[in-house]
Amino acid sequence: MIKTLLRFLVPLLLIAAPLAAQDKTGCDSSRWYCVPGLNTGLPQPSTLISRETPRATIESLIAAAREDAWAEAAHLIDLSGIPAEQQLAAGTRLARQLETVISRKTVIDWDIILDRPDALDARASSDQAMAGEPRKSLLLWTLELDHRPVAIRLNRLKPENGPAVWVFSRQTAGNIPALFARFGPGRFEKMLPEALKEDAAFGFKWWEVLGLPLLLALSVGAGWLVWKGTGWAARKSSHQVVTDTLLSVRGPASIGSATLVALATGSYAFVFSGQISTILPPLAWLGLAGSGLWLAINSVEAVLDRLTSFDETDLTQRQEDHKRTMATRLAAARRAFVVAAVLIGGGIFLSQSNIFQNLGFTILGTAGALTLILGFAARRVLGNIIASLQIALNQSAKIGDRIVYNDYLCHVERINFTYVQLRDWDGTRLIVPVEEFISTPFENWTMKEPKMLRIIKLKCAHNADVDALREAFDDIVSKLDKDELGDPDDAKVRVAGQDVFGKDVWFALPCADPNTSWDAACKAREMIIAAGNRIAEERGIDIFPEVRPAEAA
Numbered sequence: 388m389i390k391t392l393l394r395f396l397v398p399l400l401l402i403a404a405p406l407a408a409q410d411k412t413g414c415d416s417s418r419w420y421c422v423p424g425l426n427t428g429l430p431q432p433s434t435l436i437s438r439e440t441p442r443a444t445i446e447s448l449i450a451a452a453r454e455d456a457w458a459e460a461a462h463l464i465d466l467s468g469i470p471a472e473q474q475l476a477a478g479t480r481l482a483r484q485l486e487t488v489i490s491r492k493t494v495i496d497w498d499i500i501l502d503r504p505d506a507l508d509a510r511a512s513s514d515q516a517m518a519g520e521p522r523k524s525l526l527l528w529t530l531e532l533d534h535r536p537v538a539i540r541l542n543r544l545k546p547e548n549g550p551a552v553w554v555f556s557r558q559t560a561g562n563i564p565a566l567f568a569r570f571g572p573g574r575f576e577k578m579l580p581e582a583l584k585e586d587a588a589f590g591f592k593w594w595e596v597l598g599l600p601l602l603l604a605l606s607v608g609a610g611w612l613v614w615k616g617t618g619w620a621a622r623k624s625s626h627q628v629v630t631d632t633l634l635s636v637r638g639p640a641s642i643g644s645a646t647l648v649a650l651a652t653g654s655y656a657f658v659f660s661g662q663i664s665t666i667l668p669p670l671a672w673l674g675l676a677g678s679g680l681w682l683a684i685n686s687v688e689a690v691l692d693r694l695t696s697f698d699e700t701d702l703t704q705r706q707e708d709h710k711r712t713m714a715t716r717l718a719a720a721r722r723a724f725v726v727a728a729v730l731i732g733g734g735i736f737l738s739q740s741n742i743f744q745n746l747g748f749t750i751l752g753t754a755g756a757l758t759l760i761l762g763f764a765a766r767r768v769l770g771n772i773i774a775s776l777q778i779a780l781n782q783s784a785k786i787g788d789r790i791v792y793n794d795y796l797c798h799v800e801r802i803n804f805t806y807v808q809l810r811d812w813d814g815t816r817l818i819v820p821v822e823e824f825i826s827t828p829f830e831n832w833t834m835k836e837p838k839m840l841r842i843i844k845l846k847c848a849h850n851a852d853v854d855a856l857r858e859a860f861d862d863i864v865s866k867l868d869k870d871e872l873g874d875p876d877d878a879k880v881r882v883a884g885q886d887v888f889g890k891d892v893w894f895a896l897p898c899a900d901p902n903t904s905w906d907a908a909c910k911a912r913e914m915i916i917a918a919g920n921r922i923a924e925e926r927g928i929d930i931f932p933e934v935r936p937a938e939a940a
Contacts, residue, residue, distance in 0.1 A: 418505060419523045419545040425552070428471030429478060432462040438552035441525050441541050442502040445495065452486045460486070465544060465557040481560055484567035492570045493528040493539065500525070504551070506543070524556070532569060537562050602652055610645030617641075639682035646674030680731065723776060774821040775802055784824075784831060789901040791830040792819070796905055812905060832901030839901055840877065841908040843894040843915065848929035849885070852922065853892060856880060856930070859918035860894050863911055871907045873897035889932040 414421035435450055436459050437443040444463055451460035461478025464485065469477045489495075501508060505521035523543040529536045539559050545551040583593045614637055621633035650671035778784055784807070789798045792809060795817060801808035807824045809817040832839055847856070857880040864878045877897035884891040896911050898904035919930040 414545055414547075417523075418521055419543040419551045422467065422544050422546055424467075425544055425546045425549065425554070426462060426464075426466050426474055426478070428466070428469075428474030429458075429461055430475075433459055435459050436462050438463065438554060439504050439550075440502045441506055441553045442497070442500045444541060444553045444555075445500055445527075448482070448486055448489070451482070452490075457482045462554075464555045464560050464563075465542065466560060468557050468561060481563045484563050484571065485555065485559075487572075488530075488563065488566045488570050489528075489539065492530055492566075495527070500527070504543075506553075525553075530566060530570070532562065532565055537566065602649060605652065606645040606649040609648045610641040613637075613644045614641040635685040636682055639678040639685065642674055643678035643682070646671045646678065650675065770822050774825050775805070775807075778802055778807075778821070778825060784829075785833070788831055788833040789904075790832065792817070792824075793827065793829075798902065832904070839873075839898050839904060841896045841898050841904050841911075843896060843908055843912050844883075845892050845894070845912075845915065845919075846889050846932060847892045847919070848889045848932045850928060851890070851892070851919075851930045852926065852928060853880065853882060855922050855926070856892065856894075856915070856919060859922065860911075860915060863914045863918065864896070866914075867907060867910065871899060871903045873899045 432438075433456075435454065435456060436447045438447065448460055448463055451457065451463075457479045458475065460482035461475065464478060464481055466474045466478050466481075499508075506523075506525060507521045525541045526538055527541060528539045530539070531537070540556045541553050542556040543551055543553050583597070585593055617633050617637040617640060621630045621637070624630045624633065649667065784790060784799050784802075786799050786802060789796075790809070791797075795809065795811050797809040797811045797817060799807065800810045800816070802821075805821060807819045807821055809819060811817060847853075860880050861875075861878065864872065864875055874897055877895065879893075879895040881893050881895070882890050883893045894911070894915060896904075896908055898907055916931075922928075923930040
């Protein structure tokens with residue numbers, strides 16, 4: 388057995404020995420990128436340039452920019468894609484352009500630019516892919532160029548005859564001219580006086596300090612002009628359709644024009660520094676997406692209101708069952724459309740903004756916890772929205788249905804996102820959260836069939852003549868409005884109980900429409916009491932018990 392193991396182990400040791408020697412003397416590709424040489428066309432860097440760590444490279448670029456030492460800054464870029472005789476001139480130009488792009492379009496996150504040669508993040512949590520591992524490439528920022536993401540990246544290179552250094556990658560160097568053409572000084576900025584191009588404070592130029600308030604004022608002014616213009620046109624219009632259309636588009640058009648001016652001016656006419664450009668374009672895109680979706684929602688609602696208007700229809704009538712169903716489904720469709728619009732708008736905002744890619748390590752590092760907090764805070768709102776859609780799907784209550792909710796006789800007037808609006812019989816409105824509405828039992832008098840029996844309960848004396856009351860009730864039913872009554876054969880009089888005070892006599896009144904059944908039952912009760920008193924006088928018998936208040940209590 389031992390001989391067999393040695394027969395396999397000896398060849399493995401013979402193979403592993405040269406490999407181990409090669410790792411000691413050769414290039415460790417797990418820690419850096421191995422290259423034959425680095426920037427051979429440049430002179431030796433001065434003490435101003437340090438490239439041992441990622442942070443040292445960035446600090447060297449900042450120091451070179453302050454000293455206007457762009458030839459020295461060329462050592463911070465991998466110029467291997469440029470012929471050696473052109474590297475000095477090209478590197479000087481690329482270094483200047485790269486510093487301009489970084490200062491204008493990025494916000495340096497010093498937490499990810501570690502001051503370690505191996506760029507190992509000892510503070511990283513165990514669930515991160517590179518936790519406890521040395522790195523040879525770091526992503527600093529991502530910019531959008533020609534509808535594609537372009538990375539600004541640091542790589543650790545190890546020449547054959549030199550130490551490992553951190554420099555801007557060869558791919559980044561190739562994209563610098565295009566990035567500078569897109570995000571460098573624009574035509575209007577070049578026309579500004581040199582004094583306005585000087586540094587002011589917090590990394591801003593003087594023209595930015597003065598120009599940002601002007602940009603905001605210009606955007607607000609553009610939105611105000613659109614608001615006033617559409618309002619004036621709506622007042623001057625002689626057609627109601629045109630007036631309604633202008634009034635519906637006034638809000639989204641104002642916000643859209645304001646954000647469009649801010650986006651166009653802040654992204655093309657003037658390119659602000661990273662602190663501003665990181666926040667301004669996402670907010671502008673959010674405003675554009677929000678105004679566009681707001682306009683779409685208003686347009687859809689205007690079309691639905693024109694095609695299916697129920698303002699002049701009494702949906703509580705029993706013959707309007709189809710319209711009640713239609714109104715409820717349209718209300719649900721509107722809510723579903725608004726939810727979809729919000730999701731689409733959020734998707735557009737996320738797709739047009741790279742803030743999550745660039746600031747995710749700092750601002751959105753706690754996105755999971757933030758999502759839990761927001762979800763907990765908005766759980767009632769989201770629950771009500773889902774519950775309102777549930778009502779439309781299961782048809783438990785439709786707009787116009789007559790219901791009894793917590794002893795209130797009312798009809799469903801509106802089903803909104805978060806609440807149900809009920810109208811009591813006396814005209815008062817009840818506002819009930821949707822979740823509470825669907826979790827509380829209620830009577831729906833209109834559901835399935837509108838016909839119903841209203842039970843009129845009266846306490847009668849023990850010796851009351853029920854047959855006489857039955858005949859009087861049949862006569863009363865014949866005198867009531869036929870349109871409010873159902874099948875007269877369904878009218879019944881029953882003795883439902885008794886106690887020491889008398890017997891309980893129930894009068895079942897057939898009603899055709901639950902919306903008028905309450906009035907019909909009130910009329911019938913009044914006539915039954917009158918008929919009972921008349922019978923008592925004519926026959927000399929008690930119909931209703933004589934009970935003292937103390938005994939009744």
